Amino acid sequence: MQTRLSAWLRRSRSEHWQSGEENRERGIAWLDQTYKQNRASVFKSFEAHKDFAWISTDITYGLYLSDHTILDAIDTETVVLSGIMIQNLKKETGWHLRGMRRVGVSQEDVELVHQCIELVAAFAQVSLNKVPRVADIEHEV
Numbered sequence: 628m629q630t631r632l633s634a635w636l637r638r639s640r641s642e643h644w645q646s647g648e649e650n651r652e653r654g655i656a657w658l659d660q661t662y663k664q665n666r667a668s669v670f671k672s673f674e675a676h677k678d679f680a681w682i683s684t685d686i687t688y689g690l691y692l693s694d695h696t697i698l699d700a701i702d703t704e705t706v707v708l709s710g711i712m713i714q715n716l717k718k719e720t721g722w723h724l725r726g727m728r729r730v731g732v733s734q735e736d737v738e739l740v741h742q743c744i745e746l747v748a749a750f751a752q753v754s755l756n757k758v759p760r761v762a763d764i765e766h767e768v
Contacts, residue, residue, distance in 0.1 A: 646685060654689025661704065661726035665767070669722065700730040705740060712744050712758050713751075720758040728761065728768040737761040 658666050673680040692703055708723040727737045738761050748755045 650689040651685050653693045654684045654687075657688050657693035658684065660700075661729055662722065663725075663729060665722065665725065701727075701732055704730050704732070708740065709744055709747075712741070712755065713748055713753060715753065715755050715757045717757040717759065721764050724759065724761050724764050725768055728765070734761050734765055 662669055670680055670683075673683070692707065695703065698706065704723060704727045708720070708727055711719045711723055724737060724741075727740070728734065732740075741760060745755055
């Protein structure tokens with residue numbers, strides 16, 4: 628078991644990654660799938676921070692989140708939603724609740740993921756008083 632786990636941990640998305648137009652296009656395609664009509668308003672919030680837009684398209688989404696060789700689309704959004712929601716981030720949680728729905732997860736299953744995150748937060752004594760529920764954003768999906 629240890630050998631298999633070690634081999635998996637040594638895998639890296641960056642082994643064959645190269646910065647460039649193909650990577651950027653893959654990142655933008657993933658952004659378009661998960662943000663859809665909301666992408667323009669999200670990126671408008673980056674106007675004062677041009678580097679953040681580049682980091683988002685080319686690195687965060689282009690290198691990591693759009694590369695489904697290790698985690699598929701649903702696994703990726705589940706991890707991202709969990710990491711964001713546990714920080715009690717209202718706007719970003721809403722973005723990724725919509726993202727979960729847009730990659731094909733049912734409203735009921737997204738609510739179950741939300742409840743699991745709440746259990747972890749309660750155990751860690753972390754408040755989730757700012758985050759929306761999937762029912763709150765469903766009309767935007």
